[in-house]
Every structure is written in structure tokens, then in C-alpha cells.
Amino acid sequence: MKSIRQFHLVALCGAVLLAASSLTAADAKAYQVTGPVLEVTAATITVQKGEDKWQLARDKDTKVTGDLKVGSKVTIYYKMVATEVEVKEAKAQK
16 A cells, blocks of 8 residues: 555646646747848857847757758747856945
8 A cells, every 4th residue: 555655646746747847948938030040059049030130049959941041031940948047236325
């Protein structure tokens, strides 16, 4: 009976950890940018959007459909995820 409880406890802990790990970037709001590609590197894609150049990071997990090259019109889907937060103490009132 004790081993069944331990099994259920381990299974529950595993499910909680799995659910928590899947919530991190999945909960971030999704955005998109469309325009012609100006530059492609192993780490970035640069797109012209109006007057602005948008440089977005990419990695081995970035899914690319089609032939990504300079001049191609693309729509890039991305999420903004914080990588570090530094809290500053508020200055004391005089």
C-alpha cells in the first residue's frame, strides 16, 4: 500500500513539473512582423518593416518553411520573453 502511495506521489510531482515547464514561453503573447528579408545569419533574421529594420534572433529550434534568403517576403512569428529582471530600489522621498 505504501509503494502505491509513493508511486502516485511521484507521478503527481512529475505531472506538476511538466505542466509548470510548459507554461513559461507558451503563456507569452504572440506577435508577428512581415516584410522583405534584408539579412540572414545563423543567429538572426533582419526584416524591413516600413522605415524600420527588425532584427530577430533565431536558433536551432526556429521552424523555417520555404527558402529563407535575402529578398524573400516573410512573416515571422515571435514572442517577447524576459531573460533577466533587475529590480532597483525606489529613491527615498525628501
